[in-house]
Amino acid sequence: MRLLSLLCLLHRSATHTHSPSLFLRHHMATAAEPVGPSNTKLGWIGTGVMGRSMCSHLLKAGYTVTIYTRTQSKAESLLSMGARWAESPKSLASQSDVVFSIVGYPSDVRKVILDPASGALAGLRSGGVIIDMTTSDPSLAVEIASAASAAGCSSVDAPVSGGDRGARLASLSIFTGGDETLVTRLTPLLNHLGRVYHMGGPGKGQFCKLANQVTIASTMVGLCEGLIYAHKAGLDLSNYLNAISTGAAGSKSLDLYGNRILKRDFEAGFYVNHFVKDLGICLRECQNMGLALPGLALAQQLYLSLKAHGEGDLGTQALVLALERLNNVSLESGSSKSLSEGKN
Numbered sequence: 045m046r047l048l049s050l051l052c053l054l055h056r057s058a059t060h061t062h063s064p065s066l067f068l069r070h071h072m073a074t075a076a077e078p079v080g081p082s083n084t085k086l087g088w089i090g091t092g093v094m095g096r097s098m099c100s101h102l103l104k105a106g107y108t109v110t111i112y113t114r115t116q117s118k119a120e121s122l123l124s125m126g127a128r129w130a131e132s133p134k135s136l137a138s139q140s141d142v143v144f145s146i147v148g149y150p151s152d153v154r155k156v157i158l159d160p161a162s163g164a165l166a167g168l169r170s171g172g173v174i175i176d177m178t179t180s181d182p183s184l185a186v187e188i189a190s191a192a193s194a195a196g197c198s199s200v201d202a203p204v205s206g207g208d209r210g211a212r213l214a215s216l217s218i219f220t221g222g223d224e225t226l227v228t229r230l231t232p233l234l235n236h237l238g239r240v241y242h243m244g245g246p247g248k249g250q251f252c253k254l255a256n257q258v259t260i261a262s263t264m265v266g267l268c269e270g271l272i273y274a275h276k277a278g279l280d281l282s283n284y285l286n287a288i289s290t291g292a293a294g295s296k297s298l299d300l301y302g303n304r305i306l307k308r309d310f311e312a313g314f315y316v317n318h319f320v321k322d323l324g325i326c327l328r329e330c331q332n333m334g335l336a337l338p339g340l341a342l343a344q345q346l347y348l349s350l351k352a353h354g355e356g357d358l359g360t361q362a363l364v365l366a367l368e369r370l371n372n373v374s375l376e377s378g379s380s381k382s383l384s385e386g387k388n
C-alpha cells in the first residue's frame with residue numbers, strides 16, 4: 045500500500061517516534077514522525093513569481109530542497125538560500141521524498157511529472173509523493189494519480205489561491221485533491237505555504253481552483269467596470285475604492301489590485317496568459333458538463349483581447365485596459381485633477 049510505503053520511508057530516517065498524530069488513528073502501523081525537515085527531503089519544480097516565494101518558505105523552515113526550473117537564472121535567489129540544483133525533474137525526484145511542482149501550463153505539468161525520460165515520476169522512489177500546485181486540468185490530476193499509484197507512489201493536486209502576496213506572506217489557500225489521510229499527513233508541510241482545504245479525491249483540488257477562477261473572473265470585470273463608471277462620473281478613484289472597500293462591494297480582488305490599477309502598476313502577480321489558460325480549462329469543462337456560465341465566457345473574451353494587444357505578460361489587473369479601450373477612456377486622464385474640479 046502506497047501510504048504505508050511513504051510511512052516506512054519517513055520512518056527509516058526518523059530518530060524519535062513520539063507523536064500521537066491524527067494519522068495513527070487511521071493506521072495502526074508503525075508510529076511515524078510527522079513530516080519534518082529531519083526526515084523529509086523536498087524537491088521543487090518551477091520558480092516563477094509564485095514558486096519562488098513558496099519554495100523560500102520551505103527553505104526557511106529548515107528543509108533540504110532540491111530545485112529544478114527551465115530558466116536557471118530564475119532560481120538564483122533560492123540557490124543562494126541553500127537550495128540544491130538538479131539537472132532534470134527526474135534527477136531532482138531521485139533525491140526527494142516529496143516533489144512539488146508549480147509550472148505554467150498543463151502541458152508543462154505533463155512534461156515535468158510524466159515524461160518517461162526526464163519526468164519526476166521516473167526518478168521518484170517507491171513511497172514518494174508528488175504535489176502538483178499548478179492550476180491544471182482535473183483530468184490530468186487524475187491521470188497523474190493513477191501513474192503515481194502504478195509506480196508505488198502517490199500524488200496530491202494542490203493548486204493555490206491568494207496571488208503573489210499570498211505566496212509571499214504564506215497565506216495562500218491550498219485546495220487539495222487526493223487521499224485524505226495523506227493530505228492530513230502533509231498538512232504541516234503545506235502549512236508553511238498557507239491553509240489547507242481537502243476537497244476530495246484526485247482532481248477535486250483542481251475543480252475547486254477552477255470554480256475559484258470562475259468567481260474571480262467576474263469579480264475582476266466588476267471591479268474594473270466600477271472604476272470606469274466612477275471615473276466617467278467624476279469621482280476621485282482612490283476615495284471611491286476606499287469607500288466601497290468596507291461595504292458589500294469589498295473583495296480580496298479589490299484589496300489586491302485596486303491600488304495597483306490606480307497606480308497603473310500592471311506588473312504580473314498573476315499573468316494574463318495564465319488566467320486565459322485557466323479560464324479556457326474552465327470553459328472546456330463547462331462544455332463537458334453542459335454548463336452555461338456567461339459571466340465566465342465574457343471575462344475570458346475580455347482577457348483574450350488583452351492577449352491580442354500583446355498584454356499577456358501583464359498581471360490580471362490589466363483587465364482595466366480592455367475596458368478603457370472599449371470606452372475610449374483612460375482612468376489616467378482624470379487622476380491628476382483634484383476632487384473639486386469639474387469634469388466634462
Ligand SMILES: *[C@@H]1O[C@H](CO)[C@@H](O)[C@H](O)[C@H]1NC(C)=O
Nearest residue numbers: 368369370371372373374377
Ligand atoms: C477618443 O478619445 C480621444 C482622446 O481623448 C479623443 O481625442 C477622441 O475624440 C475620442 N473619440 C471619440 C469618437 O470621441
